[in-house]
Amino acid sequence: MYYISKRMEISGSHRLELSYPSKCENIHGHNWIVTVYCKARTLNADGMVCDFKHVKEKIHGVLDHKHINDILPFNPTAENIARWVVEQIPECYKAEVQESEGNVAMYVVDEDI
Numbered sequence: 001m002y003y004i005s006k007r008m009e010i011s012g013s014h015r016l017e018l019s020y021p022s023k024c025e026n027i028h029g030h031n032w033i034v035t036v037y038c039k040a041r042t043l044n045a046d047g048m049v050c051d052f053k054h055v056k057e058k059i060h061g062v063l064d065h066k067h068i069n070d071i072l073p074f075n076p077t078a079e080n081i082a083r084w085v086v087e088q089i090p091e092c093y094k095a096e097v098q099e100s101e102g103n104v105a106m107y108v109v110d111e112d113i
């Protein structure tokens, strides 16, 4: 199995819809660190799992310098963003979304399902 990872910094803003009072309901900014993990049993015709550049275009190209609530059709928690990242790239099996130092969410495809 071949593995690659691509790490990107995404600057943007969001607000969360929460069931309890929180400062996070106000529009605020993050420099999210997103790490995308991909794998493939065989390499493509170009000798890659997938092109780092294409991964960046699909994630950074869509989210960077945006108000994330305007782009994604769900509450943009780090967990939901991580799942969305995995869904954008066929070879992706895991994504990490770091909101701030110490606050990280991950989504991993469950291969048993």
Ligand SMILES: Nc1nc2c(c(=O)[nH]1)N=C([C@H](O)[C@H](O)COP(=O)(O)OP(=O)(O)OP(=O)(O)O)CN2
Residues within 6 Å of the ligand: 016, 024, 028, 076, 077, 078, 079, 099, 100, 101, 102, 103, 105
């Ligand atoms: N499980 C999650 N919890 C929280 C999320 C999230 O996406 N998933 N998001 C937020 C807000 O975006 C908020 O902006 C995070 O605030 P931050 O100051 O980074 O975190 P803390 O309040 O925990 O402060 P620290 O000083 O970093 O401890 C909130 N929760």
